[in-house]
Amino acid sequence: MKPIAFHQLCHILIEGEHVRSTIHMSITEQALIFLHIIGHNVRFRVIGIRFHRSTETIHKYFKVILRGVLKLYRALIRLPSKDTPPEIRDSRSLYPYFKDCVGAIDGTHVRASVPPEIQGGFCGRKDGTTQNVLAPISFDLKFTYVLAGWEGSAHDSRALNDAFDRPGGFLIPESKYYLGDAGYDVVMSKGKEKVGTKHFRWLLPMHTTMLTLLAEEVAKGNKPSNTFKAGSFAIVAKEISA
Structure with missing residues (x-):
């Protein structure tokens, strides 16, 4: 972390009255200890020796x-808006095809230190014990929800379903959706009902059809620059979906 980011974090914590300095330890030292532990997975005893503090x-x-x-x-987690994101609205290649998409969703594995008796569930496809963290983001790269704690061996869809079922959990604006990989259903929201659609599998004939149609569009002069006109993508989408 750069010094300016570190001091900004300390300022935010103090300004929001979330943390305060004490006669025993300043906010700067408190934050430094915290970041050192989570950033380098250092034990409390080791940090205590380095900072000359008790465990x-x-x-x-x-x-x-x-x-x-x-x-x-x-302050850091922004709920998605019902409006079409400007990153979609202002792109001729994405609008109107993704006008109802509000972001992308994926899981990430974060190392976890857990008791030996439950380590089995936290051993997944990554090395060591990890937790599967659900993290939807908007197109301006801001988190819209975070759910941590699931075992590293848990499937992404289990974490997603848990996020939906929790009180005050993950919500998707009505008639909107998030893009996700094969670990998730493409989930849309219709009022309080959440509907999962079938997975879309890209096949070789579709790839051939797309290249053929785009070549025809080039011959027609519908690629004036580095990208095709919006109508060209519409033709491809219609033909493949037929």
Whole structure:
């Protein structure tokens, strides 16, 4: 983390009255200890030796900063708007085909330190024990929801269903959808009902058809620059979907 980002984080925590300095430790040292632990997976005892603090003190202020960071949820997590994202609206190649898409969704594996008796569930396709973190984002690269805690062996769709079922959980604006890989259904929202569609499989004949049609569009002069005209993509989409 660059110094300017570090000091900005400290300023945000202080300004929001989420964390405060004490006579025993400044906010700068508290944040530095917290970031060092989560960034390098260092044990409290090791950090205590480095900062000349007891393990109990390190544990105490780690929890203080952790609570403060969690309180930033409403400032950092932006709920998706019902309006068409400008990244879609202003793109001739994407609009109107993705006008109802509000973002993309995927899972990421984050290392987790768990008790030996439950490590089996956290051993997935990644090395070591991990947790599967669900992270939908908008097209301006802002998180719209985050769900952590699922075992590394859990399928992405299980984490998604859990996010839907939680009180105050993951919500999708009415008639909108997120793009996801094969680990998810393409999920749309219709009022309170969530409907999953079938997976779309790209086949070799579709690829051949697309290249043939785009070659014809080039011959017609419908590729004036580095991209095709919007009508060309519409022709391809209609032919493949037929």
